[in-house]
Amino acid sequence: MSVGGRRLRAVALAAVGLVAVLAVGACSADGGNSASDSGAGPAMGSAADEAGAAKVAGGADQDKAAAGGSGAADLRVDQRSIIYTGTMQVRVDDVERAAREAIARVRAAGGFVGGDQRSSESADARAELTLRVPADRFTAVIDGLAGLGKQERREIRTEDVTEETVDLDARIATQRARVDSARKLLARATSINDLVTLENEVGRREADLASLEAKKRRLADLTALSTITVTFVGPHAVTVEKDDELGFLVGLRGGWSAFLSSLTVALTVLGAVLPFALVIGVPVGVVIWLARRRRPRRAPPAGPAPMVPGPAGPVGGPAPSAPPPVPAARSGP
Structure with a gap:
């Protein structure tokens, strides 16, 4: 192998080795980063959870502090000011006994009777x-009254006056402070004019305070004591339901009731007038009758003699002649 070939082979091996070293370093770096990330994740999550929990706990503590403060209103359901009003109709066999039982139950529950109207007519x-x-006894009492007979109608209404009560409390507190400040100024008055002016101002502020306190007592009475209006009707009593307020039968029943009422009024008036008519009218009538009997009768006035009509002749002509005499009849030989 030539020298140039060996050099090229060495350069290729060096390049391959460098690439391998770089690859191994990159893998180790990735593993270290993954390990660090996996270790830091739970720590950061727990820290975030602890921060959130601390925030929630702080908010809860703030809410508790606000609720415990003197200026905050407790708006829970059991602390709200609610006026309950109930209306019901119950059909019973004995109206008087049901009424007595209802009154006894109300008094046993700590209440009293605000009104009582009864009609003892057998038919109605x-x-x-x-x-x-x-x-707090409203529901129990109204259920007990329904059990005295057959319930035909029930209507329950509620009115939430919590905001009005809170507003009245704030206005009363403010008005009391104004009254106190006016009284302090009145105590330090040095002139007659200031004394008269401050006395009038104190009187006006005290009157406003008394009015607010009266409204508060009225609301307190309505929220503390609920009102139930119950009507007990007999087994044969006729009642008009809401669905039957119009129609021929309703009109006929109303007209008949009006006729009976008018007839009753007429008979009542006649009964009231009849004694006066007997005591005064009969003697007056007798006196008038006797006076007419004693009055002399007058003869009718004399008038001209009546004219007897005769036979009339022609207009403008001579008067008619008398008829010829009738000859007397002769007697026989």
Whole structure:
């Protein structure tokens, strides 16, 4: 082999060796990087998780601090101010007994009766009660009233007044501070004009404060005591449902009721007037009748003699002559 061939072979072997060395170095570098990445991943993930957990815990602590502060409002469901109002109709066999039972249950629950209207007519017996019960006993009481008979209608309405209550509390606190500041200024007044002006201002601010406190007491009463209006009707009582408010039968029933009411009013008026008519009208009628009997009868006035019509002649001619005499009949020989 010539010298040039050997040189070329050596250069080729050197190039192959250099490429192999570079390849081995690249593989080792990649493995080191992969190892470092795999080791750093869990550490970074755990750090991020710890940071997120710390943030959540901090937010929870802030929420707790805000809830525990004096100026924050507790808006949980069990702490909200809600007004409950219920209306129901129950058909029972004995209206009076059902009404007594309802009143007894309401008083046992800590409530009282706000209104009581009853009609004891056998055909249309009914009793309408307005009951005030504690808000936490509202559902139990209304279910108990429904169990006294056959429930025909129930309607429950709620009104959330939490925001209004919170607003009233803030306004009351502000108004109290204004009253206190006005009283302090009044205590330091030195002239008559300042004294009169500050007294008027204190009176006005105290009146506004009293009005706000009255609204707060009204809301507190409505939220603390719920209102239930229950109507007990007899087994044969006629009730008008919402679906039957229009129609021929409803109109006929209404007209008949109006006719009976008008007839009742007319008979009542007649019964009230009849004693006066008997006591006063009968004697007056008798006096008038006697006066007419005693009055003399007057003869009819005399007038001209009646004209007897005779046979009339022709107009403008001579008067008619008398008829010839009739000869007397002769007697026989």
